[in-house]
Each structure stands twice: as structure tokens, then as C-alpha cells.
Amino acid sequence: MTFYRTVGDIPPKRHTQHRDPDGNLYREELMGEEGFSSDSSLLYHRGVPSAITDSVVWEVPDQTRTPNHPLKARHLKLHDLEFADGDAVTGRRMILGNNDVRIAYVVTGTDASSLYRNAIGDECVYVESGAGTVESVFGVVAYRTGDYVVIPRATTHRWVPSEPSRLYPIEANSHIHPPKRYLSRFGQFLEHAPYCERDLHGPTEPLLVEGSDVDVLVKHRAGGAVVGTTMTYATHPFDVVGWDGCLYPYTFNIDDYMPITGKIHQPPPVHQVFEGWNFVVCNFLPRKVDYHELAIPVPYYHSNVDSDEVMFYVGGDYEARKGSGIGIGSISLHPGGYAHGPQPSAIEASLGADYFEESAVMVDTFAPLDLGEAGLACEDSAYAWTWAGRGPAAADDTGDGGPAVFSNS
Structure with missing residues (x-):
């Protein structure tokens, strides 16, 4: 994300003293990609962003992967899945994955999700249906049916559905951004791009929440596996009075493409x-x-x-x-x-x-x-054979041992 934005209360010069009305120093946090060599934002916290009081294992949802072997086309019917947990984070079920990206699905209720941070990579969540907001250290963005919600790596956030939502999270082991061919060498959308800056909607004001000993679920990697940790923060992570930069969550609606x-x-x-x-x-x-x-x-x-x-x-x-x-x-x-x-x-x-x-x-x-x-x-195990109109020899519904036949009409 390379489009500069400023929200809330920030000092006129970066890396200088910034104090509240009582003279207390705000804590500056640089959130940046690729070390200090790519997009970043500077956030100003009331509390200490690294102050934790506990760290315990969080058992992430099942990450088991089964190779597509023998090789064949697959048809997966997501609306047939059941969800016991309506949490937009802990209720996710993995559909497909490799070492670069994982694709999940979840149907939420209307309760707010757990506080969550993906420390492995960016997330791009497609909203199949529903509406609500995503609250984060950067502020609030509203989401609706047809939105992509792009959340930078290591952003503490939570989902707050206003109605049950069907979400399709694409979890990367990298960053997610517009195609380079759509952008100028300075990061502006070019004239041939099928969308532009006007279509991207980020936070507009700070979100300040009081609290202490606040749990945040952190997804990260250990020993080559996707694992989770629950970190307990001394003060609520949503304590950012202002920030500026080119890294933040945003939404883009599919209808604007x-x-x-x-x-x-x-x-x-x-x-x-x-x-x-x-x-x-x-x-x-x-x-x-x-x-x-x-x-x-x-x-x-x-x-x-x-x-x-x-x-x-x-x-x-x-x-x-x-x-x-x-x-x-x-x-x-x-x-x-x-x-x-x-x-x-x-x-x-x-x-x-x-x-x-x-x-x-x-x-x-x-x-x-x-x-x-x-x-x-x-x-749907019949899908792979639909181009031929028949599948491997198998018992049909009459039990006579004839080949299974599937319609192409």
C-alpha cells in the first residue's frame, strides 16, 4: 500500500517528542515492511506497545493439509460446511493451502471476534455476504458484501459483524498489493488500471479503547508450522491517538472494478x-x-x-x-x-x-x-468426470455395478 494517509494527532516532525495535554510522552511505533526499506506507518500510543504480561499457546484451527493426489479437478461446496464457532478468526476452516498462501472460509454470527494479529503475512478477506466493521490499531473500516478487506501483516484487529457474514480469508506468507503494472514507479495508479485510489477506503479517525490485561491471538510460524500464541497486553492495543504513513487496512469493493x-x-x-x-x-x-x-x-x-x-x-x-x-x-x-x-x-x-x-x-x-x-x-466427488460424462467404473444407484454417469446438459 503506497498511498499516504494521516489520521488523528501526530507531531509536525517524525521521531520527535509528542506529548498529551498532561505532558505525558506518547510512545512512537514504526510499523514497516521489509525491514526499513519499504512501506511503513508511524503510530503514537498512549501505552507501551511491547508491554505484555503473559504469553501462552493458542491452538489455531486445524491446519492439516492433504496433497491433491491422485491429481484431479475438484469441486468444493462451501455452503455445505457447518460452523460451530461464529468467530471470524477462531471459526475459520481451511479449504486449500500451500507454503505461500492459505484459503479459508467462515460464517460468522453478530458477536465481535477475538482480537487477532497475523504475524505471518497480509490477509485479503473477501466478503461473500454480510456487513460490519473491522476495528484495528489504525481505526475502523466498514465492510459490506463484495468488499475485499486487506489487512497488513501484524495489524492487531477484530471483526465486528452487524449481521451474519460469509468471509473468504486469503492468508499470505507475504504482502498483498495491487499489481505492479497498474502503478507508476512512485506508486500512483496509472490510467490503464481497472481501479484507482478513489476506490480504496481506509480509516479516517483514531479508535481509542481503555483496558488492561487484554488478550490478543497471534498467528505466527515456529518450526516451519503455522502456530498460535495468546499474548496478554498490559494496556489495550487500541490506544493509538494518531498515525501517518502508507501502511494500513483498507477495503475495495468488487463493484468498483x-x-x-x-x-x-x-x-x-x-x-x-x-x-x-x-x-x-x-x-x-x-x-x-x-x-x-x-x-x-x-x-x-x-x-x-x-x-x-x-x-x-x-x-x-x-x-x-x-x-x-x-x-x-x-x-x-x-x-x-x-x-x-x-x-x-x-x-x-x-x-x-x-x-x-x-x-x-x-x-x-x-x-x-x-x-x-x-x-x-x-x-463433490463427481466433478472431475463431468467433461467426459462418466466417471470410473463404480456401482450406480441400482447396485448393478455399471459406470456412474453425470450430466453435461
């Missing part, structure tokens, strides 16, 4: 919205489609030579997947080493179309994705 279209089918990079280390995030939105007189609007078959492709279907009727069983709330995983594309019946059906009413969030990774416990729990 301007799709790029062309005379013939455009490849997925034109739909990119964010990137991290070894992965990208794209969104496919309602849009006019190809206008060449012989155009085929749905995608051509393609091999993911270097990446796994994950599509989360969040709205409309996704043209290329008609007849596959996929609907809103579904995820498709098309792994590297496997050619994939539209369902056969979708190709002819798309001819002559001039508009697609569909919304999906895509994550492409450059390392294979494993399945999390929740991914295994909600799989």
Missing part, C-alpha cells in the same frame, strides 16, 4: 486485482463479452503449466461451468498439469452472447495446493 474486455476472449491477467508472493487474485465480473463476429465468449481449454487455479463462484451464473454442478458458494480447483476449460455444452451455448452475468474470485498459485480439512469435508 472496471472489467477489461476485447474483440476476442481476454486471458485471466486482465482480471487481476491483487498479487502476493507466488500467487495472484483476480475477479471475474458482469461484463460485455467478445464482439468479433466469430468469437467464442467462454474460455478456450488451457493447461495450467505453472499454477493451480481456484475459482470461488459468488454471483450470477458462470457460463463456462454450466452442467457441472457448480453454483454460488462453490469452489473449483483446476490443478497444474491438467488441461481444463468450459463444459462441452457451454461452448455452443455461449455463441452470440454479448453479456455475462457472473461473479467469481480467482486465486492462482505457482505452487501446488493441498486440501485443508474443510476442503475434504465439502467435496
